[in-house]
Amino acid sequence: MKTNRFFSVFLLMVLLTSLLITPPALAEETASQAAPQLHSKAALLVDANTGAVVYALNEHQELYPASTTKIMTALLVLEAVDEGKLSMGDELTASRAAMTTGLSEDGSTANIKEGEIMTVEEYLTCMLVVSANEACNVLAEAVSGSVEAFVDAMNAKAEELGCENTHFVNTSGLHDSQHYTSAWDLYLITAEAMKYDAFMRICDTATATIPATNLSEARTLHTSNYLIGAWWSRGYLYDDAHGIKTGSTSQAGHCLVSSATRGSLSFISVVLGADRVTLDDGEIRTYSFYDTRLLFDWAFDNFSYQTVLTSDELIRDVGVALSKTDRVSVHPAEDVELLLPNGTDPADLERALDLQDPVDAPVSQGQSLGTMTLSLDGRELATVELLAMADVEADGLLVFWRNVKDFFSKTAVRVVLIVLGVLILALVLWKLTLGRRRYRYGRSVGRRSRGGGYRGRRR
Template identity: 30%
Template sequence: MALIIPVNLRPVAAAEDVLGIQAKAAILVDSNSGKILYEKNSSTPLPIASMTKMMTELLVNEAVKKGEISWDQKVTVSEYAHKISQNTGLSNVPLELGGKYTVKELYEAAAIYSANGATIALAETIGGSEKNFVQLMNDKATQLDLGEVKFVNATGLVNKDLQGMHPEGTSPSDENIMTAKGVAKLAYSLINQYPEVLQTSSIPKKIFQEGGKYPVKMDNWNWMLPGLVFEYQGMDGLKTGSTDSAGFCFTGTAKRDDQRYISVVMGANSYNSRFSETAKLMDYGFSNFEKITLVEKGQTVKGHKTVKVVKGKDKEVNVVAKDTVSLAVKRGEGKNYKADIKLSGKYIDKDGNIVAPIKKGANVGQIVIKSSKNDDLGFITGKDHSYDLVADKNVDKANWLVLTFRGIGSFFGNLWDSIVSGISGLFK
């Protein structure tokens, strides 16, 4: 019978001394908005071990989406991937030298069983070499603005464990480094861009190459999945990791009803404690926070219904939320949050007007979430999180005749205003 970690229904504060998270660093984030709900040393760079493989998963999914590779594509195992896969001291599924495996098989081995040889095979398939793939990893980290980060290999191992085959330009003592905030942002990007990754990360047990020559039983290292030792309601991902230098790490994600949280624990004291500390974070989220909606999809922001349009058939247009604007906040504190707008982009002139023509759905700026609380922790995407603001209809450019008459009307209107102001001044 699985051990169920109970939810603490008594509200608690997010202070470190109250939650008592026993780890070097930790963070809890609302998966919908990226709102930070709790953090401990979240900006301290630390080794991330096999949580690295979330970046590999992201790049694999991206390559599939772009059509650069396919899930059923056969990958031929190199000598490097083969040698690492034969190391029984590491997490692995043994791969035959020159053997052929599908991208999907290797991906599942990496995501479920943290198989290092399989991860290297994927890296070589996408980058041509692990060295090139590491460059892709660092480029993507910059693109996602993950903060202080260094990738030196695709697996998360310390380079010394790569048997002298570590990527050119790196040293045997190198390992991948990131902050808890950066790891959370990586997980946030991964599951929001490719939610299907959770279909794989939630698999508790699977046979690698079932029915094949050398089938291998893969037990998911995430023991908080349903049916496993530290089963936690709603848990369906995401990635464990451990090395001597990193300690025990875990990026978890769980969903109940329409609310999902992401947690990161780095440098926990033991294999089991990374799960008990994750449970504390998740309990805190589900017990103490609620989801509020500030603007519905297709609706205007309070106090900012229309924007003036210049050179258009219409003189103004409604600006609305492209997507629903919602976030998790401490219960009863929704009143402290409000939405505001910031006009920007190619359709906005220096005076803050929209310039026609413009199509329905065109981006005209951002909806920014603001908090009146001094102790607000902000978002992993930045202190002021933003959502797209769009025009709610087409506005065609007015023809020259309409623009001419508007100009004449404006001229005489301004002239009349000047005359009235002058006459009024005589009687002051």
């Protein structure tokens, strides 16, 4: 009977273990099977709301960015506007140096002429909508005084943002073997630029009109981004897409940074090193746009937000020292909502606790006692603070005895006590030794007195 019970319990434990382990594995398998097979050298898809990486392919590989470089150029210009160094309405004149430094005759252009005057916003529009290289240099001179100084600022900003695989040589992205970045670094730069409303407003413009200037009639500009274009988009139009920037050279291939929003979901996509090919049916396919659409469709179809923690959930009890109340409960500081593969059970998330246990009283309600990190299949998703649910008062007597104990446990105090002990022992020994000597001296004097004293004359 005992043997049968043992095997019954054993089989039950195996069954429960399998039930606990299977769901996250299935969720991972479902998501990985649905993940698109891309044709680009590198790709990255990030949840715009939380910064969670949804898809990554060679995201840290150093590659040529082509005109996606202009995202960094725009970022520095908008920072200068935000700091009051420029305003969007300031008029800038295209200098000879700006029209010649580092530019090529076959590069993308808005046909800006030397001496032409446009506003900062108009130059930004030329740069971000039709990828005008000359506009980059005009803006760079306005911000830093020279193109060279502006490039130095681009590299400094990249380092500040944590870009580890990026080095800029020019403002536009024209090819140079020392001008490179990675999908991850480009995402960091883009996320920073997206904090400025003007950046997304201009990047998300399909058609823009530049008013007549001192040297040109009014210009109508059509975006180079086929995801947000119209009749010229060759079938790539994507209703949920917003911006951001294209780029292409023979060395870099076709590159695209884009974003898309559908309902509560929002993603940022980076695709580098894609080809443009002619298919058997005659279709000319540009894989930067094609792969980006695949990524967006896959993400919107396979992921959703789930509330995995609520702020009123009791996580566990923590021991409390120096109090008559020996436990206090902790709860999350806030609700935690995560982007997860559809079908994922929040109970399958791994919870790693980093708590003070025990904690010394007094404890205040809302006091942070540690953190909890949520992970799925070994990948960290979020970390939340854990707060005390209630106040816990300290017991005065327990605090006193703890202070006494702590005081006498200090090394310096112990040394002083040892020294005092040695001194006291030495004093005792010295007194004992001195007392013996006095005792002996007193006895010898007494004997001489009795034997040798004057007794008088007999008569």
